[in-house]
Amino acid sequence: MKIKTKLRLGFGFLFIIVLFFGAISLFYINNISFSSKIILKDNYESLKYTRDLRAVLDETTLPFSEKVATDISRQLMLLKSNITEVGEDKAVASLYHAIGRLNVPAPDSLSHRQFLKEVYRQLRVIDELNMEAIMRKNETSRTDVERAATNLIIIASICFLILFSFIVNFPGFVANPLKEFSDAIKEISRKNYRQHLEFPGNNEFSELAREFNTMVFQLNKWESSNMARLQSEKLRIEAIIEQMQDAIIGLNEEKEILFINRVAGQLLNMNEKDAIGKDANDLLKNNDLLSRILQIRNSDKPIKIYADGKESYFQLERREITVPLYEERPDDVIQGSSKTAGEVYMLKNITQYKELDEAKTNFIATVSHELKTPISSIKMSLKLMADERIGTLNPEQQELIQHIREDCGRLLKITGELLDLAQVETGNLQLNFVKADPKTIALYAIDAVAFQAEQKSIELELISRSDLPAVYVDTEKTAWVLVNFLSNALRYSVPKSKVVIQIVEKDNNIEFSVRDFGKGIDDRYQKRLFDRYFQVPTDGNNKSGSGLGLAISKDFIEAEGGKIWVKSAIGEGSKFCFSLPIEAH
Amino acid sequence: MAKKVVIIEKDEDILEVLSYILIEAGYLVACFQTNNIIIEQIAKEKPDLILLDVINVSSEGTALCQAIKKDRVLEQVPVVALSTHLKPQLIKEICADDVMKKPFDIDELLQVVDNHLQAPA
Numbered sequence: 001m002k003i004k005t006k007l008r009l010g011f012g013f014l015f016i017i018v019l020f021f022g023a024i025s026l027f028y029i030n031n032i033s034f035s036s037k038i039i040l041k042d043n044y045e046s047l048k049y050t051r052d053l054r055a056v057l058d059e060t061t062l063p064f065s066e067k068v069a070t071d072i073s074r075q076l077m078l079l080k081s082n083i084t085e086v087g088e089d090k091a092v093a094s095l096y097h098a099i100g101r102l103n104v105p106a107p108d109s110l111s112h113r114q115f116l117k118e119v120y121r122q123l124r125v126i127d128e129l130n131m132e133a134i135m136r137k138n139e140t141s142r143t144d145v146e147r148a149a150t151n152l153i154i155i156a157s158i159c160f161l162i163l164f165s166f167i168v169n170f171p172g173f174v175a176n177p178l179k180e181f182s183d184a185i186k187e188i189s190r191k192n193y194r195q196h197l198e199f200p201g202n203n204e205f206s207e208l209a210r211e212f213n214t215m216v217f218q219l220n221k222w223e224s225s226n227m228a229r230l231q232s233e234k235l236r237i238e239a240i241i242e243q244m245q246d247a248i249i250g251l252n253e254e255k256e257i258l259f260i261n262r263v264a265g266q267l268l269n270m271n272e273k274d275a276i277g278k279d280a281n282d283l284l285k286n287n288d289l290l291s292r293i294l295q296i297r298n299s300d301k302p303i304k305i306y307a308d309g310k311e312s313y314f315q316l317e318r319r320e321i322t323v324p325l326y327e328e329r330p331d332d333v334i335q336g337s338s339k340t341a342g343e344v345y346m347l348k349n350i351t352q353y354k355e356l357d358e359a360k361t362n363f364i365a366t367v368s369h370e371l372k373t374p375i376s377s378i379k380m381s382l383k384l385m386a387d388e389r390i391g392t393l394n395p396e397q398q399e400l401i402q403h404i405r406e407d408c409g410r411l412l413k414i415t416g417e418l419l420d421l422a423q424v425e426t427g428n429l430q431l432n433f434v435k436a437d438p439k440t441i442a443l444y445a446i447d448a449v450a451f452q453a454e455q456k457s458i459e460l461e462l463i464s465r466s467d468l469p470a471v472y473v474d475t476e477k478t479a480w481v482l483v484n485f486l487s488n489a490l491r492y493s494v495p496k497s498k499v500v501i502q503i504v505e506k507d508n509n510i511e512f513s514v515r516d517f518g519k520g521i522d523d524r525y526q527k528r529l530f531d532r533y534f535q536v537p538t539d540g541n542n543k544s545g546s547g548l549g550l551a552i553s554k555d556f557i558e559a560e561g562g563k564i565w566v567k568s569a570i571g572e573g574s575k576f577c578f579s580l581p582i583e584a585h
Numbered sequence: 586m587a588k589k590v591v592i593i594e595k596d597e598d599i600l601e602v603l604s605y606i607l608i609e610a611g612y613l614v615a616c617f618q619t620n621n622i623i624i625e626q627i628a629k630e631k632p633d634l635i636l637l638d639v640i641n642v643s644s645e646g647t648a649l650c651q652a653i654k655k656d657r658v659l660e661q662v663p664v665v666a667l668s669t670h671l672k673p674q675l676i677k678e679i680c681a682d683d684v685m686k687k688p689f690d691i692d693e694l695l696q697v698v699d700n701h702l703q704a705p706a
Contacts, residue, residue: 362641365670369640372669376688377598383691384602389609412688423671430672 002203003174010170014163021159028148032141040137042084046130049079050123057119072099085129095122177205181212193220247314247347249293253340255280267307267314267347293345302350312351319344364422371415378408417548421532424555431474431559435583438503438510439464441475445482446501449490457496460486464503471510472583473560481553481564482512485576488549489516492574509562509579517573526566530554553578588702589613591632593622593649594667603636603694610695622649628658634702635659639668642675650680663701 053075060068076096083089098118177199184195195216199206238259241248247264251257257275265272268290275283284291289305293316296303302313322338329335382405384390386398393401439462446460453460471478482501489499493516500515521529521536528534533547557564557578568574590612594600597618604614615630627635635653640646650666653659666673666681673684683697 358643362643365641365646368671369669372687373596373599376669377596377602379688380599380602380606380691384605419671432674 003205006173006203010166010173014166017159017162021155024155025152028152032145032148040134040141042082043130043134043137046079046082046084046088047127047134049075049082050126050130053079054120054123057116079126085133088126088129091122091125091129095119095126098122177209181208184212184216188216188219191223193223246349249345250342251280251345252342257283258342264347267305293347302354303347305347307349308351310351312349313354314347315350317346317348319346364419367422368415368419371419372412375408375412375415378404379412382408417552420552421548421555424552431477433472433474433560435470435472436475436478437470438468438512438580439466441473441479442482442501442503442512444475445479445486448479448483449486452487452490453499456490456493458490458493459498461498461500462502463500465505468503468505468510469582471580473562473580474556477556478560478580481556481578482514484549484553485514488576489514489518489574492516492518494518505582506579508582508584510582511577511579513575513577515573515575520570520572521566521568521574522570526568529566530564587611587613588633589615589631590634590636590698591615591617591627591630592636593617593627594636594638595619596638599638606691606695607698610698612698624652624656624659627653628656632659632662634698635662635664636698637664637666637681639666639670639676639681642670642672642679647676647679650676654680665697665701 053072056068056071056075076092076099079092079095083092098115098121101115102112102119180197184197187195193216195212197209197212199209241259241261244261245263247267248259248261249257249264250259256277256279260268260270260272260275262272264270265275268287270283270287270290280290280294284294292303296316296318302315305312305314307314320343321341323341325337325339327335327337382401385393385401442462442464446462450460486499486501493499497517499517500513502511502513502515504511525534525536529536530550530553532551534551535547554564557580560580562578562580564576564578566574566576590607592600592603592607592614594603594616595618600616600618604616607614615632617626637650637653639650644651650664653662653664663682664680665683665685666676667685667687667689668676669687670676673686677684683701685694685697
């Protein structure tokens with residue numbers, strides 16, 4: 001039954017009770033009122049009539065006058081019509097009779113007085129009857145009232161009880177199911193999806209309960225499917241982490257171990273399953289390696305750990321995990337920030353790279369040795385040959401020795417360049433930075449090529465202040481670059497021309513430039529000049545280079561924090577420049 | 586009394602030239618052509634200076650050099666390393682008293698040898 005109907009019935013019932021009670025009350029009141037008023041009224045009327053009669057009789061003397069006789073007749077008529085009590089009619093009849101006898105002229109005064117006494121006696125009887133009736137009716141009335149009151153009280157009590165229990169129970173009809181719903185919903189908000197409500201019947205609540213149950217079921221299903229999905233994702237990620245060849249350790253915000261894979265366990269000599277959930281601070285008391293890893297702040301240097309049966313090198317990477325955190329401020333502005341959710345430490349096994357690196361270095365050293373040793377030998381022998389103590393050489397021999405010497409020098413130069421390049425490529429370039437005066441470096445370089453310049457009658461002009469600020473560079477390498485520039489300039493200049501070396505201070509740098517007045521370099525080659533193995537395609541005259549000089553120069557200068565460039569145009573010669581930062585304290 | 590120089594050098598030609606130069610300069614010379622020599626053999630020569638050919642800067646490469654420096658008898662002897670390595674300064678850092686880059690100038694070598702032998706022991 002629908003709640004609406006139930007409510008209507010309920011209120012209707014209340015209404016009926018109230019009506020019923022009202023009706024009963026009215027009934028009783030009517031009863032009492034009626035019995036006490038109207039019926040009594042008759043008796044009072046009879047009494048009134050008898051009183052009037054008595055008054056008339058007292059006033060008059062016999063025989064009755066016309067008026068009196070009419071009066072008396074009237075009163076008697078009234079009395080007669082007002083017979084209400086048992087025996088009253090007999091009394092009234094007797095009265096009638098007595099008064100009729102009065103009217104007849106009496107033989108003597110004694111019988112006259114007896115007739116009067118008879119009248120009065122009948123009147124008195126009527127009075128008594130009526131008074132008795134009044135008293136009796138009063139009494140009845142009183143008991144009636146009492147009874148009515150009692151009944152009403154009883155009925156009122158019953159109604160009250162009914163109403164009371166109604167008041168107590170009826171709201172429950174609606175409120176109880178609502179409370180059950182409210183409780184169930186509260187449970188749901190606490191993620192307890194096992195609620196089930198049952199309301200028998202066919203009313204709105206039972207329907208609501210059915211829908212509610214469906215909803216809870218769906219929520220439960222969604223939650224478990226979500227859970228299942230999250231669970232499977234977690235398992236997948238765990239499997240991936242487990243698979244990885246690098247050691248991974250994850251910590252949460254409280255520095256407890258969240259995950260640690262097999263490789264990490266092996267490295268740290270820990271049982272991974274045991275370690276999960278433990279506080280890292282506790283674990284590192286017993287584990288030196290772990291404490292090293294967790295406390296390293298500079299993770300540039302590789303860590304040496306014994307693993308795989310040999311000394312291995314590991315690169316530590318530490319990442320902080322942040323998750324977005326959205327806060328709602330009081331003024332309805334959502335502030336997005338992030339909070340830390342832990343850290344992840346990764347140890348990458350770089351032993352292979354290290355080994356490769358070492359192999360490369362060794363290789364270069366070996367190659368260097370293999371190439372330079374014979375060259376050293378040749379050079380030394382040449383020197384000895386030029387020494388007169390061993391024997392003098394004739395001019396042709398001397399010339400031949402000179403050629404050998406030149407070629408040997410060239411060989412040495414090329415091997416040197418190749419090896420330098422190899423070093424640069426493996427990242428092995430080592431610079432010795434010192435504070436140096438730019439002019440001194442330039443003078444050194446000029447000195448190195450002085451002989452060459454003299455041979456071609458080319459003038460080397462140096463334009464430079466003597467008090468230039470110092471630069472912080474590897475002097476040898478910088479000089480090498482200058483020598484390279486100068487050699488190139490000499491090679492591409494015609495005899496009897498000039499090469500200008502200029503050093504200026506510009507912005508915060510010292511700019512070196514070597515200017516030649518040769519034929520210049522075509523635009524399209526200028527960009528590629530500093531590329532490895534690049535040689536400007538020429539008429540075959542100057543093939544003595546290796547294409548490496550400028551590339552190496554670029555590497556050197558850039559490693560010193562400087563810049564290198566060229567300015568050139570066909571027919572106008574070239575200007576090769578590089579700048580180096582001024583030494584700052 | 587002439588100073589004794591021990592040369593340890595793998596390349597035959599260079600060894601020959603070096604020993605010739607040093608003898609010419611008035612030194613006594615003892616030559617070893619291999620690295621697989623034991624310290625005792627070097628010590629037996631009682632060198633005043635050791636010229637050592639070093640190829641690699643690794644621990645194996647400088648093993649002999651370091652051994653010399655650790656030996657109680659030889660630790661005072663100056664060691665001049667001769668190397669083709671591109672970063673010879675490292676050798677100096679590890680164990681040698683001086684380093685000469687190969688190829689070097691003969692006069693320079695003689696100068697260096699002279700310097701180290703002149704220095705008070």
